[in-house]
Amino acid sequence: MSSGGSSGASGSNGGGNGGGESDANEFDFATPATDQSFENALAKARDGARLTVADATELLATGTASPGIDPVRKEAVLEAADRRRAEEVGDEVTFVANLNNNVTTACNTGCLFCNFKDSAHAFEADSEVEHAGFTKPPAESREIVEDALDIGIYEVCSVSGLHPAFALNEEHHEILAAYDDPASEVNYKPPETYATDPGTYLEQMEAMSVGGVHLHSMTPEEAYHASRGTDWEYEAVYGELASAGLDSAPGTAAEILVDEVRDVICPGKIRTDDWVAAMEGAAAAGLDVTSTMMYGHVETVAHRAEHLKVIRDLQDRTGAITEFVPLSFIHQNTPLYRRGVVDSGPSHAEDELVVAVARLFLDNVDHVQASWVKSGDAHGIKLLNCGADDFMGTILSEEITSRAGGEYGEYRSFDDYVEMITAIGRTPVERSTDYRTRRRIDPDDGPHGPRLGPRADGTPMLPNRPSGGDGSGDAAGASSADD
Ligand SMILES: C[S@@+](CC[C@H](N)C(=O)[O-])C[C@H]1O[C@@H](n2cnc3c(N)ncnc32)[C@H](O)[C@@H]1O
Ligand SMILES: Nc1c(NC[C@H](O)[C@H](O)[C@H](O)CO)[nH]c(=O)[nH]c1=O
Ligand SMILES: N[C@@H](Cc1ccc(O)cc1)C(=O)O
Numbered sequence: 001m002s003s004g005g006s007s008g009a010s011g012s013n014g015g016g017n018g019g020g021e022s023d024a025n026e027f028d029f030a031t032p033a034t035d036q037s038f039e040n041a042l043a044k045a046r047d048g049a050r051l052t053v054a055d056a057t058e059l060l061a062t063g064t065a066s067p068g069i070d071p072v073r074k075e076a077v078l079e080a081a082d083r084r085r086a087e088e089v090g091d092e093v094t095f096v097a098n099l100n101n102n103v104t105t106a107c108n109t110g111c112l113f114c115n116f117k118d119s120a121h122a123f124e125a126d127s128e129v130e131h132a133g134f135t136k137p138p139a140e141s142r143e144i145v146e147d148a149l150d151i152g153i154y155e156v157c158s159v160s161g162l163h164p165a166f167a168l169n170e171e172h173h174e175i176l177a178a179y180d181d182p183a184s185e186v187n188y189k190p191p192e193t194y195a196t197d198p199g200t201y202l203e204q205m206e207a208m209s210v211g212g213v214h215l216h217s218m219t220p221e222e223a224y225h226a227s228r229g230t231d232w233e234y235e236a237v238y239g240e241l242a243s244a245g246l247d248s249a250p251g252t253a254a255e256i257l258v259d260e261v262r263d264v265i266c267p268g269k270i271r272t273d274d275w276v277a278a279m280e281g282a283a284a285a286g287l288d289v290t291s292t293m294m295y296g297h298v299e300t301v302a303h304r305a306e307h308l309k310v311i312r313d314l315q316d317r318t319g320a321i322t323e324f325v326p327l328s329f330i331h332q333n334t335p336l337y338r339r340g341v342v343d344s345g346p347s348h349a350e351d352e353l354v355v356a357v358a359r360l361f362l363d364n365v366d367h368v369q370a371s372w373v374k375s376g377d378a379h380g381i382k383l384l385n386c387g388a389d390d391f392m393g394t395i396l397s398e399e400i401t402s403r404a405g406g407e408y409g410e411y412r413s414f415d416d417y418v419e420m421i422t423a424i425g426r427t428p429v430e431r432s433t434d435y436r437t438r439r440r441i442d443p444d445d446g447p448h449g450p451r452l453g454p455r456a457d458g459t460p461m462l463p464n465r466p467s468g469g470d471g472s473g474d475a476a477g478a479s480s481a482d483d
């Protein structure tokens with residue numbers, strides 16, 4: 001691999017015109033040019049016409065004909081998106097009382113944007129390699145969810161590394177173990193190899209699906225891992241997971257859904273077609289799904305626009321997508337940054353344009369999320385005025401962004417939410433994961449706490465855990481389970 005400076009990212013950061021002026025290397029994507037003009041694209045967006053990939057590219061770049069982001073044009077795009085948001089979903093800003101409970105950081109997939117994972121080898125019982133990761137057996141997962149239910153959460157969101165000992169169920173263990181060389185052929189080692197057994201995926205689902213909580217888990221990449229080495233259909237795999245308690249699936253692992261970008265940032269991951277097939281399988285199994293895009297690394301604005309088209313087409317076919325979650329790339333501790341492939345994540349202007357163009361382009365997805373984890377409070381609030389109408393959730397625990405170098409903590413209280421949302425003249429609304437159940441919150445009736453969770457009674461959440469994210473993996477008052 002070459003590491004020719006920051007060319008890929010400087011191209012996309014400098015207004016999204018590709019890596020045109022920088023050193024040629026394999027991470028340079030061609031400068032996008034379209035046969036559309038910025039003005040025409042903006043006029044179509046204002047009229048509510050369905051946008052093309054070329055339209056979206058022009059809007060994201062504030063015109064591909066000139067380099068950099070034009071501030072006046074940017075404001076026009078943001079204004080059109082904010083107006084569309086108001087017409088489509090009104091002035092409510094939703095958020096969910098939820099808990100992140102990630103089960104393991106052991107992973108060999110090697111995505112170059114990720115610092116969440118630890119090399120799975122370090123988790124082996126006879127390994128002397130130090131690591132700060134964790135694996136939580138099912139009983140520990142259950143205890144963590146139980147404790148969080150007591151303080152009022154509605155949802156548990158669980159995404160994990162692809163631990164080599166993870167299998168869907170006992171039958172899957174047998175199939176994987178029967179390979180001649182399971183480790184190299186199907187990324188499998190038996191649980192007894194490791195200091196801590198993660199259990200099966202079905203056992204983790206059963207453990208976390210407790211007390212009426214909504215279980216949001218199993219990304220397409222995890223569904224692939226839960227069926228590796230077999231000919232099982234995604235619909236059947238998600239069906240079994242649903243029978244064990246899964247309620248909806250996160251559409252992470254999407255990154256950029258263009259294979260030439262995946263080849264650079266996550267060559268070990270499933271390709272775009274497989275990601276789409278997994279999401280369709282989840283939908284066919286009756287699950288809601290979310291959708292994401294992780295942007296601001298080596299890709300161009302044209303790749304972002306193509307990604308949005310993949311999501312819109314998927315939603316046209318399934319109707320199962322509840323929200324779109326833009327994930328702003330956090331660069332500090334990642335291999336992409338440390339190896340000099342990128343020199344930063346996206347600028348604030350790029351974040352704003354991604355939210356705005358998602359709102360305008362994804363005419364079939366109702367909700368666009370702003371993330372205080374990725375952007376912090378002030379910029380997150382700004383994104384709510386660029387087309388976003390959801391402000392994610394309380395989460396209580398955060399490992400992905402903090403390990404990548406993010407600095408915005410791992411919890412927001414209901415009082416924080418009410419203050420931030422009313423500060424911009426909007427209405428705070430507690431939601432269910434699927435947005436179908438909502439509760440408008442009277443700002444004057446504080447202190448505020450969750451009421452939609454199975455055990456929620458309006459008491460403010462008081463998470464029993466050390467404050468600040470040190471990436472050590474403690475979650476909501478549980479002990480860490482370092483292997
Ligand atoms: C860490 S993975 C965990 C789940 C599973 N291993 C997978 O890849 O689907 C979940 C998602 O976190 C996001 N993520 C990881 N590192 C990130 C970073 N440095 N900045 C922003 N998002 C990141 C990616 O979109 C990734 O798909
Ligand atoms: N944007 C981020 C999220 N979003 C997910 C929500 O918290 C929630 O699970 C979803 O909206 C379904 O209800 N979660 C994170 O941990 N980090 C983010 O940056
Ligand atoms: N946990 C993911 C974000 C995420 C999770 C679930 C979703 O449905 C959407 C987004 C991250 O921090 O990157």
Ligand code: SF4
Nearest residue numbers: 107109110111114161
């Ligand atoms: S993004 Fe997921 S699959 Fe990729 S290295 Fe990180 S944990 Fe593993």
